[in-house]
Amino acid sequence: MAASQTIEFKPVSRFDSLQAERSEESLIDQYIREQKTLTPVDRFSRKHEEQLFPAQQKYYQDLIPLGLPAAGQQYAFEVNLDQCTGCKGCVTACHSLNGLDEGETWRSVGLLHGGSTQQPVQQTVTTACHHCVDPACMNGCPVLAYEKDPVTGIVRHLDDQCIGCQYCILKCPYDVPKYHKTKGIVRKCDMCSSRLTVGEAPACVQACPNEAIKITLVDRQEVSTGFRERGEEFLVGAPEGSYTLPTTRYVTNRPLPSNMRPADDHEIKPEHAHPPLVMMLVLSQLSVGAFLFGWLTSFFPFPSHDRAFQAISALAAGLLALASSTLHLGRPLYAWRAVLGLKTSWLSREIVAFGLFAKFAILYAASFWLEPFLAILKPGIVRDSLTFFSPATIQNGLGFMVIFSGFAGIYCSARIYQDTRREFWKAWLTTGRFFGTTLLLGLATIPLALGLSLRSMPAADAANLSRIVQWFLFFLLTISLTKLGWEAMILSHLKSGKLTPLKRTALLMKIELRNVTAFRFLSGFCGGLLLPALLILLGPTSIPPVMLSTLLVLSLVFCLIGELLERHLFFSCVIPPKMPGSLSL
């Protein structure tokens, strides 16, 4: 385009006169000023302004129950699939009438499709919180931030109680609770309970042009027997109802063919990797493992200062783990509330267990200085009570408590994830993984601690210890090989003919996260197989001390990186269950 081309043309003199008028106010300024003046509303006064009842009531009065639920009953959404045609007005109405923040939605509309070329079928599905009879979100919440209203059955989230741990998001099989990043809490649908209280319909019910959504009363026992005993299907393409007993009822007069699939069935996206949780899990497991093997070394003639160094390092890792776990919380200041959920929440139990672990670990690490401490302590009741048991007995006792509480913590960690009922986080997969890391990283710290002191030892002791180091390295090698091989087995699901959750996990590892997967196995191989094998073959004493320390440090670092990447994959490659979605990518 010839934008710079000069055109011989004289502007009309009107320009100058327009400029001259500026002494008053130029036309441009006048129009910009007028543009900023809004239409006065009183020009359009409205007759129904003083209306007492909501205008929409005439449409929705038949769509909500007349009274409160009777004993054993509760409110529930009922969706008439024949009427839902995918306008998605319910999603935006919920957003606007509940004052949600930009981009925040509590309702969604999915699409199921199937049938045959001759008889194609598609069905849109509106969905929100199912206000389950046995809500997984509530059961998992460590701070009791959920309550199920005893009368209405509405599952309500207490926003001010929430600490933003997001465990409910992992627990809910229907992807209902949504994390609000800037507020640091989760928010969700409460069936517009304050509207229902005054006889108004929830926003979605008010807004559906086709009256596809209504509120009904359901019998809680009936929901339970329906799903858990009669094995009723909740909705084709949706997670089964027996787990949480969702109360929403999807009704239709034209049964959907069994080959209906969600439109987003093939949209396989990595989940959030949760770096603070990755750090927390791996470092806590490293710490427990290091304490375990450090404690075991007390039964061998290991130099005490090595064991002290090892214990201090393990403690540092453990404390770092706990610190990084708080980074995951939206409101870490309220983390102490986590004790409230002990009765039902594995997350609460984990927090308590690791809390005890940290205290024992501190005492255990301090116990290495018990003797020098006692030496400077004046004789008296304090000293007497401290010497009631021998220092070694105290240390061993504490060591046992550290390991016991640590293992309890790791067990709770594993239960947290297996309790979400996701395939990739199944019991044996998660427990094996977590304890595998514990043993692997714990073992990797021992040769390091000992290797460092080999050089300052008499030759005979060094040779003796060197053999023990070799044994530890051998165990490390064995565990690494087992764990890597076992992790790689997930990739065998790629061959599966069906798009199962584990096949999706394998696909994510193979495609979207192929670099992470490759580095995970490479690191694990270097740290857990190559370097230990090399050291075993050469024999620790035959290697120059500096080289030996370097190789041992490298082995631990590679193992640690490998496990961190493994945990990154653990979070990113899990396939969460959810309601059928529509195309989104």
Add this chain to the structure above:
Amino acid sequence: MLKKLGSWARQWEGKLTEDLVLKPGEFGLGKVPGRLKPDSITNMVCGFCSTGCGLNIHLKDGTAINLSPNTHYPVNLGMACPKGWEALTPLQAPDRATDPLLRNTAGELAPVGWDEALKTFVTRFKGIQAQHGNNSVAWLGTGQIVTEELAFLGALGKFGMNLLHGDGNTRQCMATAVVAYKQSFGFDAPPYTYQDFEESDVIVLVGSNLCIAHPIMWQRICRNKNKPEIVVIDPRKTETAMAATQHYPILPKSDLTFFYGLAHLLIKHGRINKAFIEASCTGFDEFSRHVEDFTPERVSQVSGISVRDLQKLALTLHRGQRVSYWWTMGVNQSYEGVRVAQAIINLALMTGNIGRPGTGANSITGQCNAMGSRLFSNTTNLLGGHDFTNAIDREKIAGILGINVANIPDTNSWAYDQIIDGIKQDKIKGLWVVATNSAHSWIDQNDFSRLIKKLDFFVVQDMYHSTETAQLADLVLPAAGWGEKEGTFINSERRFGVCKKVCRAPGQALADFYIFKLVAEYWGCGEMFKKWTSPEAVFQILKELSKGQPCDITGIRDYQTIDHAGGIQWPLKSGELLKSSERRLFEDGKYFHTDQRARFIFETPAAPAEATDAEFPYLLLTGRGTSSQWHTQTRTGKSDVLKKLCPQSVYVEINPEDAEKLQIMSHQKVRVESRRGSLTANAFLTTVVARGQVFIPMHYATSNKLTHPSFDPYSRQPSYKACAVKISAIGMEMRGHKE
């Protein structure tokens, strides 16, 4: 004490909880978010589609803070689609044009003041006119701005700036219906009112995915108490086809033959309304002879619908007491759309299904003000549905506007495609695009973008500086949008609705009305528009222009009258009482031709300009994707909520059987190629689309790289819905999976 401790440990209330507390909104709203409690409300008509829903704007200190659908508005009865609910959000987008932008010597768009922008506008366009003649500058308008502004643009362009060629994006959506109605009824007059949806016993939807494109009209069907037969004629099993009681998946572009076949069957079995034809129509005998050859066997072969199903449909049409026919872009956007629309009109006429409740041959409009554009944009018609080539009409308009009749051109303007072709022929050297995104939406997009570079000066007037078209401009004029200015829209059923200024436009952005005022002043023709002081003043001029026309609105006093009545349908003649909020045309059986009779118009079906062949074996259909997307997404793409409700990148629907042949798996990346261009899309394998056909929504920037530039010879509307493509899988990334 314990209780206090308990509430400290378990916090039921606080700031976070308060954030979502609902409070009585008053004004009949029910509960609203406490944070967003209005101090007053006002109604205005939505600015997306032609349904023309009434929205309650919740105001605080005169500024919009939220909205909800208006229960009392006769169009939408308290409901809205997602776009309506989110109508205020796109106004806050960060890419709003806030200053005039001029392309500098470095080739970048840089902010300038209005004075410089307007001087450049005038200097450059006048320069081009001096060099290449007045007609070398043209404009492309819209159906998205208020009627008063459309009239201003048209009058300014043709009478003030002496341009001859101006057209609008309504060419892309409604031109076919306009011509069909004009030829059949004597005036561009969609005859229905939405109440007809509720009163029919047979509803025939042709090429119209109402559930997605016009959800509020579908709502009206849901309210129908007659348990109507809902017949959908569409190649795809759309959401609407799913909800219908009968679906006829005709082969694409077999529609004209299909409707002639139905006419054939109805005539053959005497299922016609002879009395009505006798009293109100001409040309039936010729039409009857024309359809003689359209035997069920022949029609079945062309359309892919069995003879039995054809007979079933004919019987359904016959049995209905109140049959209404509705069509949208599936008909309009066709190389022979006018005749297809008229084939539908013919069915309504021959069965007497018009002018009664629940009947009609009804074109559903696309844009919020396509109807305003049709009557008052001064492009195809002289203002108010008059004729440029008619000396009496020119005198009349010149008289009303107080201008010299010599200022009114006596020839018709070029249509959109002819203006684009004019650029190719070096006849158009300057172009002014107002509120439309041609570089995205025009057919055969690659060609369009190449041609734009040939222009000497290209001005784009838009709310956003980021549209594909604005990015190509030499000068961008920042416009205020819906909600930031006043005026009226006319909806599908001829209803005037009022727009109000409830938000402040950002920066230096001005309502199109003010921009036209300024252009007129700087151009030196400000005097001509001295009576055009405000949109409402222009509305009074529009009333005068409509006097004596079928669209006579002299009976509407002012905006306040429209507002109080819940919108007013044209016509409303001076002195006429507004008897009902829902009125239809032709109840007296009299049409707008001088003989007051409707015409049967027909023609032999032609083959599409681009058929499939061995190299390009698939037929590409385009259309609406979801209810949360509007056209080129310049506005809907600015709302996070609306974005969540639609796929983020372009996808192509492929039948699973075709996909298997092509070795394409679900959600695999595929290349779709036509003779004009190609795009990369995600494959969505679905039986909704038939074998041999694929579907791509129009909302994605690359869709129109593929489309074939063929046009209806009468309406010049582009044929968006049929071109030949080939498809291939890209790469080895086996993300997909076979079912």
